[in-house]
Amino acid sequence: MKILDRYLLKTFLVTFTTVFVILFFIFILQTIWLFIAELAGKDLDAGMVLKFITFSMPRIVPLVLPLSILLASIMTFGNLAENYEFAAMKSAGISLQRAIFPLSISIALLSIVAFLFANNVIPYAEYKFINFRKNIAQVQPALAITEGQFSDVGLYNIKVNKKSGENGNVLTGITIHKKSTTGDGSKTVIKAKDGELISSEKSSILKLELNNGNYYEDVTPKKYEDREKLPFAKSSFKKYTINIDLSELNKVDVDEENISNTNTMLNVNELNYTLDSLHKSFKNEVISFSENINIQTGFTSFVNDQTHKKDTIKKLKTIPKDLLSIFTKKEQQAILTNTLSNLVSTGYNIDATQVNLATKQKTINTHYLALYDKFVIAYACFLMFFIGAPLGAIIRKGGLGLPIVFAVFIFITFHFINTFGKRISQEDGLTPFLGAWMSSIVLTPLALLLTYRATNDIGLINLDVIFSPIQKLFKKLIKKQK
Template sequence: MKILDRYLLKTYLITFTSVFVILFFIFILQTVWLFISELAGKDLDIFMIFKFLAFASPKLVPMVLPLTVLLSSIMTFGDLAENYEFAAMKSAGVSFQRTLKMLIIFIFGLSICTFFFANNVIPFAEYKFINFRKNLAQVKPAMAIAEGQFSDIGNINIKVDKKSGENGEHLTGVTIHKKSNLGEGAKTVIKSKRGELISSEDSNLLQLVLIDGYYYEDISPKDYRARQKLPFAKVFFKKYNINIDLSKLNMNDGLDDEIKNTNTMLKISDLRYSLDSLSKTYKKDVKYFSDYTYNRYGLTSDYNVDTTKIKKPKAPDLISILSLDSQQRVLEVALSDATSIKQNFDISEVGFQARQKELNSFEYSIYEKFVIAYGCLLMFFIGAPLGAIIRKGGLGLPIVFAMLIFIFFHFVNTFGKKFAQESGVTPLIGALLSSIILTPLAIYLTKKAINDNGDVNFDFITEPFRKILEFIQRNKTQQNVN
């Protein structure tokens, strides 16, 4: 390795490492903020929080790494150009593409590592992360119960004065409001001096053992006048057991969706296998539904009827033979059958669309792993020439350019994913949409930097917007004159 290559690589790596650490820390803070409701006030120790963040961290890499490459490239090459180091290199006969040689090798190796990381580490971490969130209550069941305040767990509302024990399993001063299944509010109150939580990681049931307490229950007599006396039952107990479904603890709609979307936990080989199985099942169900529909209702789209050869019936049709009452009944039955058929079709359509969306998600996940790796190369060939052109290093203007480009890149990626899932485009096009749009920009900037042409013209982007603004202003002027 020559001195120039070593110098450029060292300069780039110092900036790259610093930017990566800062951005990763920012995204970690964002993750903590997103899941603060699952972490705050639940007596989780440092080790548990560290595991939570360790499982959540790998899936941040596809967002942090391209932005890091882009920002560090702009900053490094902008700083070299600002300090006239590029001018010195060119005077010594070193071209711009020669300065990129060692960094291209590094970025290419980084892209390969990113692909293997996205294909192996991220799916494993996602699996561990989702299951860790799902099983938090099994690992430490007392975390769902906060001291001195009521906590909702399934159909009960529980408050404890104090928790003790290694995992907070020993409770003191327990008050429980049990909700009625008929939607009449809490009609049962249980109070006990002590309690204990007993659970197993292999079981979905949490046992709450209450000791020395009272069981109060409001009674609703059938006679309305008797209800005015507000009767209730009171029972003293030495020991009372309550079984709680752990699946109701620490669960939310977002987690339910993540558990269903298992494509994020699979490698490419597993995704291909799952996609093949789901596709075969989907096609089989579609064929079954079409055969059933034809046999049940006699519907088909392949009539091939020549309407010119249809002759009017000489005899009156069947409906005209019936009486008016019979005709009305026949038409009502026909309308009911048609409505039933339409509802059946609508329900089936929703089901098939959901399954098609699942298929698209699995296929998109395969291409996404390649796009993550290509994103590093793409951001480098945008950032490096852009830094050389704007000739500005540091944390000012480069951050503005980097954030604008990355926000656009991330927005197009998100849009392409949603569009592909809804079958608006193929999953391949949806995954490559951002690359298709930004690759010409990377080629354009690289060509300008190689030719040492700093006159970058973005009129092809801004010109349409300028014409629209001029058109709006002309219309406003004419309206004011009139």
């Protein structure tokens, strides 16, 4: 490796490392802020908080890595151009392509590392992250409930005045609001003097045993005028047990869809296997639905005796315009009633199956997106370098001023298009491949354009293309007036 190659590589890597550490720290702070409600006021020791943050770190890398490469490349090549080091290289016969060649190899290696990281480390970290949160609630169930305020725990909002005991599992002054499944507010309130939380590491069910309390439930009368009296039912108990499913509790996340699905916890091989199973399930669902519809819509004879069937067949030798006319009035009424019932039933069946198939298709799409994302992050490293390096050489500005403005603008554009494409493809508006690769497809021409302009020493915007025709037009007008 020549001295120039070592110099460029060292300059870029130092800048990249510095930028990556700073941006990673900023994104970690954002993660802590998003999970502050889950961490604060629950008596977690420093070790548990550190584990929580450590398991959430790998998911930040796909955001930080491309942005760091983009900003580092703009700053590095902007400094070289600003200090006329590029001019010295060009005077020595070294082109821009030759200058960035060793860095291109480094970025290629970094892209491979990024793919391996996304394929192995991130799925493992997601698995550990979700299970760690689940274990916190199972081993120390009192952490899910905060003193003096209502805590959202599954289907219940729970408030306690005081927690005591070794693990805070003994509760005093308990008020519970049970959520309504119909979405019309809470109609059930449970109050108890004290209680105890009981859990097991082997089970995802949290048991809450209440002592000496009352159970209140609003009653909705059938008559509208009786509803103004706000009637309710009340019962007292000495002991009452509530079972809370902690698996529902662990689905609450900043990115709820990714947590509730398993696609983020799978590598490429596992995703391919899962997709094969999902496709088979979808195909079987379609075949089963079509067979059931054919059975439901088939013509059923209302007359079972063979004599009546023979008479009906004789009548059908000369088919009338109105087929119902070959039946009696009673049979016609039965046929029409049955047909209407079948139509209504088939309509409901079609609607329900349509929703079910749409859900299955959305699951398939999200797994495809998770598969393509592992390759997109590798390509994004290349893309951001070949946007940042020529852009820095063109603008000829280093430091954190203008480069960070360009970097943030380009990265926001990349991230917005990426998010937009994924949302559309999840709803089956685009193929998952286009949805995942849309941002890369849109920004690749920009990388090619900037590389071409930087190689040929053309500025970022050639104003002569705009003003030259206008100048020619003015010169012609002046000549005509003279």
